[in-house]
Amino acid sequence: MLLSMNSWEAEDRGFRKKPWPLITLALILVAVLGLRLFKLQVLSWQVYLEESxxxxxxxxxxxxxxxxxxxxxxxVLAENRMSYSITLDPFERHRFNETVPRLAMFLGENPDDFTEKVKEITYKKSNPQKVKRDADFRLASIVEEHNLELPGVVCVFDQRRNYPxxxxxxxxxxxxxxxxxxxxxxxxxxxxxxxxxxxxxxxxxxxxxxxxxxxxxxxxxxxxxxxxxxxxxxxxxxxxxxxxxxxxTLDVRLQISAEEAFGDSVIGAIVALNPKNGEILVMASHPSYDPNQFARVMTESEYKKLQNDPDKPLFNRAIQATYPPGSPFKLLMALTGLNNGFTEQSKFSPCNGGYYFGRWYKCWEDRGHGSLDMVGAIENSCNVYFYQLGRKIGLEKWNDMGRLLGIGEITGIDLFNEERGILPGADYYQKVGVAYSPGMILNLAIGQGETLVTVLQLARYTGIIAMEGLNIKPHLNIEKYEEPERIAGISSHSFQIVKLGMRGVINSPSGTAKTARIPGHIIAGKTGTAQNPHGADHKLFIAFAPYDDPGIAIACVAENAGDNIGSLAVKIVKQVLQDYFTYYPDNTVVKDD
Amino acid sequence: MIKLLIDRNMDYGLILSVCVLMAVGVLMIHSASAGDNVDSANIWQKQLVWSIMAFVVMISVVFLPFKFLYSLSYIFYGVCLFLLIMTEIRGTMGGGSERWLNFGPMRFQPSEFMKIATILALARWLSSKNNRPTSYKKLLVPSLIVFLPMAFIAKQPDLGTSLVFFAIIFPMLYWAGLDTVRLFFLVAPILSAVFSAPFLPFSSWVWIVFMFVVLAILYYSRYTLQGMIFNIGANIFAGIATPYAFGKLKPYQQKRITTFINPEADPLDSGYQIINAKIALGSGGVFGKGLGEGRYTELGFLPRSHTDFIFSVIGEEFGFVGSIFVLGVIFFLVYRGIVIASVVKNPFMSIAAVGISTVFIFHMFVNVGMVAGIMPVTGLPLPFISYGGSSCMTSAALIGLLLNFSINRHEY
Structure with missing residues (x-):
């Protein structure tokens, strides 16, 4: 067979081809690849580099x-503290069977639950994951000490918020x-x-x-x-x-005295501000909560407990809760009457325990107050006096004055969720579909009825009266100060008469808040009771001091404190004022600059 | 023996090229496995050992008397086919696909040896004057020689390797004397099927134009009417049957084919490979990131980077320049193979040399084309560079045959 091959070349010319067609074909294939590589590596090089x-x-x-x-x-009210987190590296997953129960033991956790938790946290992860947050120093050092027995376990530092x-x-x-x-x-x-x-x-x-x-x-x-x-x-x-x-703007010392005065059981809120510049000195709402709970790792049930507490500890009663203002609103009616010429300081009105307008409207003093002038009416908080005044003035003028004093409007304090309250006017009654009848002003005149205010609004209202119309902007960030302007259209004279009445509330023999007296200081204020259809009445007290040069204006509400005849709110305010006088002996809360 | 090595017909260019490719392979495997964990970090050392062994195999093949190769070619073919079938049976009984056969500590893939055996057997058959492929009838035995191993390997399943067998037959037939027109009509139905396939990006106009080309060539071929009808029929049948058959497939089967053709459609599996291979390749730019600086590959974004996707490591570290260099070296092997085919006097050697050249160009085109995203993902290694002993040995043995033929160019 081998021999038969010897003569093939001579016989068959069709056999031996020229090499060039095959070489050309190979070159074409190389060229196709070369062009493709040129496109990828030279033309679109940057796209791929970026992608990589x-x-x-x-x-x-x-x-x-x-x-x-x-x-x-x-x-310091809020700071950052170092905290330790214990992390587990999923790269050591193959040794988790030993590591995880041992770690659970050091951490004092149930090994089965902990294993389950670790499995969930490290699932499909490739970098160390925190399995225990906010561990204390002792735990962290134990884990560090045993790191040879705990492959893949590392302690890391975290920053956590702390409220000292x-x-x-x-x-x-x-x-x-x-x-x-x-x-x-x-x-x-x-x-x-x-x-x-x-x-x-x-x-x-x-x-x-x-x-x-x-x-x-x-x-x-x-x-x-x-x-x-x-x-x-x-x-x-x-x-x-x-x-x-x-x-x-808060003063922690006054904040402490206010919160201590509330004690454990009282529900309510207090706001104290500087009536000259709107700085909030105290803002407290009770019951409260510990914000550190949130900075730590909070469990679902802890959060639920806070949320579902019937006393609503997360709720800021100073700005989110609205109350009927009660008697402090008599000042609003007095101011309206004086400023619009419906009455004068020396004009006397009789009170015999009630007022008939379609039905009997009673004074809180059944026997009646006899004949009272404006100052006397405020001192005694006489309802009948203000029924009569309210009748004379009517809804519209009263509503105008209320708006000037910032009732029914947010104060614009630097906090979220501030309530605006309600200052009823003609448009309000139209909106809620209640026909306004002239008798309604009687209730509004003594601070009952549809009116709703926040404690912050009340404090600002007190401050405006104290400073005779200085329209302050309450604020918490000390840098957020805005130069206050005077409210146009209210005479100082009107304010001064109202303030005289407030001074009498505390300092006159017939005043309703004589217990608030502090020797050596003149305080002016007004007590109040807000009717509460759901339970005992709320007690209110507003005050400012010193009388001649007001440095602090306070409003306080103690919920469901009806039986205490105003004394609870008065007691709390008095405590704050006392400390205020101690810490600011020269009334230097206002920085002169 | 020394005399042989300094023979003036010894093709030192080939030897040098092989050494260069092996060195590139070891370096690239080192880069590709650098970021891996301990168990695969030293695979470049294994590859170095294999490369040295392969080099020894290559030189050993040079000393085999070519007449011995000629006479044993059918037996070698038979033994390899038997081993292939054995592997197949064992794989079936084992319940999985099996490409390997164990011989004590050695493991090898019979399909790799089958490549050598098939080239030699086909070359021997075609070298006989009586078997010259001058008519369609004479294509029967060559087709059988190729399709038997091809079918078994395709069943493994190793589609890439089985396609190598499909590829080598055409240049070898051409070289053995099949006229161009017949060769064209042999390839035409395949092209017809390709152009009409619904899963390939060809417009139907391409197929229609192609049919006119077929008709024109038929007209000038002066075939008998019978032959013409048969050829036209075959082409039209291929063009119609392909879309029809594809339409009959179940959706999941269709999807398997389309993701095979266009892997980027499936970014999770083979598409993941292709996308990352292109990123690694492309990010190398013109000059590459430098040896050992291919961070993308080192960080493990490219699985299988040391085997089938080794070319993307070359692209990332050596850039366009390095890629073209490697393509150039492999082309040089192919070029030398074709030159040897045309200078040797013995038809057996000549035809075998063409087959060997085809294997290299096919491997290169399919492998680099796959990495560059223009060919489907098949498991074809890049000769001498991809990690793996069997592939390296086989390639070396094939080059050894070329060297052998070169030295014996004057023998009949």
Whole structure:
């Protein structure tokens, strides 16, 4: 067979081909590949380089430290503290069978529950995950000591919000909560990372943008499993900008005296402000809560408990609750009458215990007050006097005056969810579909009826009267001061007569709040009772002091304190005033500048 | 023996090219496995050992008397086919696909040896004067020689390797004397099917134009009426049956075919590979990121980067310049193979050399085309560079045959 091949070349010319067609074909194939590679590597090179960097280099947020919150005297109200978190590296997953129960033992947790929890947290994760947040120093050091027996367990530092004063002024400060996934989607562009704390209420929420600063970032190189390999030196890290600190107008000393005066059982609210510049000195709402609860890892049940508490501890009664103003509103009617010429200081009216207008409207003093002038009527809180005045003045003028004093409008304080209350006028009755009848003004004149105010509004109302028409803007951030203007159209004379009456409430023998007297100081005020259809009446008290040069205006509501005949609210206010006089002996709460 | 090595017909260019490719392979496997965990970090050392062994195999093949190769080719073919069938049976009984056969500590893929055996057997058959493919009837035995192993390998399933067998037959037939017109009509129905396939990006105009080309060539071929009708029929049938058959498939089967053709449609599985391969390749740019600087591959974004997708590592680290260099070296092997085919006097050697060249160009085109995203994902390695002993040995043995033919170019 081999031999038969010898002569093939000569015989068959069709056999041996020229090589060029095959070489050309091979060249075409190489050229096709070459062109394709040219497109990928030369023309679209940058697109692929960017894609490879995007997949490889991941941005890791560095949280900017949150700004502190201080009171007016630089007492710390909110700060950051170091906390320890214990993390578990899923890379050591194959040893979890031993590690996790041992770690559970050190942490004092149920091994089965803990294993379950770890499984959930580390599921499909490739970088260390926090399995125990906010561990104390003792736990952290135990874990560090045993790190040889605990492969993959590492302690890391965290920053946590801390409120060193505990529940003090909690409604003003608010609290921090972790971002939910939905919120994170919305706020990602503002630099928040998933799980970052964000102000949920109070000043923490109002000044979130100031306090939070700007998060920085470092760039990490990660492998295909998203595990960090190293900190990338190819991209410059973004430095963070720490949050700004805030000084509040609050005075912690007065805040403490107010909250202590409330005690444990009283429900209500108090607001004290500087009537010259609108700085809130005290704002307390009872019952309160400890904002540290939110800064720690809060369980669902803890939160539910706070939310479902019938006394609503999360609710800021100073600005979110509205009450019928009661007798302090007689001052509004007095002011309207005086300013519009319906009455004068020396004009006397008789009171014999009641007033007939379609039906009997009673005075709180069954025997009647006899003949009273304006000052006497305020001192004695005579209903009949104001029934008569109200009849004369009518709804419209009264409503105008109320609006000038900021009733039925938000004060614009730097907190969320402020209620505006109700100042009934013709439009109001039209809206709610109640036909206004002239008898209604009688109830409104003594602060009952449809009118609803917040404690903050009452405090501001007191301040405006004290300063004879200075239209202050209540605020909590000390930098948010706005120069107040005088309210046009109310004469000082009218205010002065009303103030005389308020002075008598405390200082005259027939006054209704003689217990509030503090030797050496002249206080002016007005007591009140707000009728409560759901239970015992609420007690109110407004006051300002010193009489000649007002430095503080206070309003206080004690809920369901009807049987105490006003003394509870008066007692609380008196306590605050007493401390005010102690801490500000020269009445220097106003800085002269 | 020394005399042989310094023979003036010894093709040192081929030897050098093989060494270059092997070195590139070891370096790239080192880069590809650098970021991995301990158990695969030293695979470049294994590849180095295999490369050295393969080199020894290559040189050993040079010393085999070519007459010995010629006479044993049918037996070798038979033994390899038997082993292939054995693997197939064992795989079926084991309940999974099986490409490997164990011989003590050694494991090898019979399909790799089958490549050598088929080239040699086909070359021997075609080298006989009586078997010259001058008519369609004479294509029967060559087709059988190729389709038997092809069918078994396709069943493994190893579609890529089985397509190698399909590819080598046409250049070998051409070289053995099949006239161009017949060759065209042999390939035409396949092209007709390709152009009409609904899952490929060809407009139906391409198929219609192609049919006119077929008709024109038929007209000038002076075939008998019978032959013309048969050829036209075959082409039209292929063009109609392909879309029809595809339409009859179940949706999941259709999807399997479309993702095979266009893997990027399925970004989770094979599409994941292709997307990442293109990123690695493209991000290298013109000059590459430098040796050992291919972070994308090192960080493990590209699975199988040391085997079938090794070319993307070359692209990332050495860029367009490096990629073209490697393509150039492989093309040089192919070029030398074709030149050897045309200078050797013995038809057996000549036809075998064409077959061997075809294997290399096919491997290169399918593998690099796959990495670059213009060919479907099949498991074809890049010769001498992809990680793996069997592939490296086989390639070396094939080059060894070329060297052998080159030295024996004057023998009959």
């Amino acid at each position: 960097d995007d997949k490889r280099i991941k941005r890791e947020v560095i949280e900017a430290p949150r700004g502190y919150i201080y009171d007016r005297n630089n007492v 004063q505990g529940p003090l002024a909690s409604h003003v400060l608010g609290y921090i909560g972790e971002l939910t996934p939905e919120e994170h989607d919305k706020l990602r562009d503002k630099g928040y990372y998933y799980g970052q704390g964000i102000g949920r209420s109070g000043v923490e929420r109002m000044y979130e943008d100031v306090l939070k600063g700007k998060n920085g970032a470092k760039f990490e190189e990660r492998n295909y499993m998203n595990r960090v390999v190293e900190i990338s030196d190819e991209v410059e890290p973004d430095p963070y900008i720490p949050g700004k600190d805030i000084n509040l």
